Amino acid sequence: MIIDILTLFPDMFDGFLSTSIIKRAIDGNKVKINIHNIRDYSLDKHKRVDDYAFGGGNGMVLMPEPIFRAVDDLKTDETIIILMTPQGKPYKQKKAYELSLKKHIIIICGHYEGFDERIRTLANLEISIGDYVLTGGELPSMVVTDSIVRLIDGVIDENSHLHDSFNDDLLDYPVYTKPYEFRNMKVPDILLSGHHANIKKWRYEQSVQRTMERRRDLIEKE
Ligand code: ADE
Numbered sequence: 001m002i003i004d005i006l007t008l009f010p011d012m013f014d015g016f017l018s019t020s021i022i023k024r025a026i027d028g029n030k031v032k033i034n035i036h037n038i039r040d041y042s043l044d045k046h047k048r049v050d051d052y053a054f055g056g057g058n059g060m061v062l063m064p065e066p067i068f069r070a071v072d073d074l075k076t077d078e079t080i081i082i083l084m085t086p087q088g089k090p091y092k093q094k095k096a097y098e099l100s101l102k103k104h105i106i107i108i109c110g111h112y113e114g115f116d117e118r119i120r121t122l123a124n125l126e127i128s129i130g131d132y133v134l135t136g137g138e139l140p141s142m143v144v145t146d147s148i149v150r151l152i153d154g155v156i157d158e159n160s161h162l163h164d165s166f167n168d169d170l171l172d173y174p175v176y177t178k179p180y181e182f183r184n185m186k187v188p189d190i191l192l193s194g195h196h197a198n199i200k201k202w203r204y205e206q207s208v209q210r211t212m213e214r215r216r217d218l219i220e221k222e
Helices: 010-017 020-027 063-075 093-099 117-121 137-151 158-162 196-214 216-219
Strands: 003-007 032-039 051-052 058-060 079-090 103-108 125-128
Touching: 003 063, 003 137, 010 020, 010 125, 010 137, 020 032, 020 137, 058 063, 063 093, 063 103, 079 117, 079 137, 093 117, 093 137, 103 137, 125 137
Parallel strands: 003 032, 003 103, 079 103, 079 125
Antiparallel strands: 051 058
């Protein structure tokens, strides 16, 4: 899979690309992640990428030209183009699974003060990572990329994500490690019983109970 990210702040991605599972996936050729500076696609002699809004108002608006040029340059017949914006569709694990099967994704990081409406016509999908406003689409693009890359075949042990929260619309069950007793808190005895069927049942019940307590909306939707 190739992920091309269009941003005004390429430096923000340095740590993200050189750490942990993302780095391992890149080194293992499971994914290629290219960061493109939108400014490089500006035709303006000062490399301007934004300007005042027609009709007035505060703030600068990202111009369409550099984004359209970048997309023209990178797009193929198999490309999915995502625009990161708080006005997008709320992002869910199901979408991460869908996207993890694609060959090529372009992610456009929105600008904190807005982007020209015509940029929307490029996108197959507009995504919001939550009902709050960030200074730009860079962190949201990393959230989406991280959630996709960990699901690509061979990046992490499949068993690790088979039991993720939100699969089957349930939150994850509680897990414990050593020591058995820590500051008066003990590991539930069932987990030491060695009885796999009972452990499986207990874990499922814990998932359901936890989801009912914390995220009833996941169970009761529709
Ligand atoms: N850009 C700024 N805030 C955002 C959000 N919540 N989701 C996606 N993109 C954004």
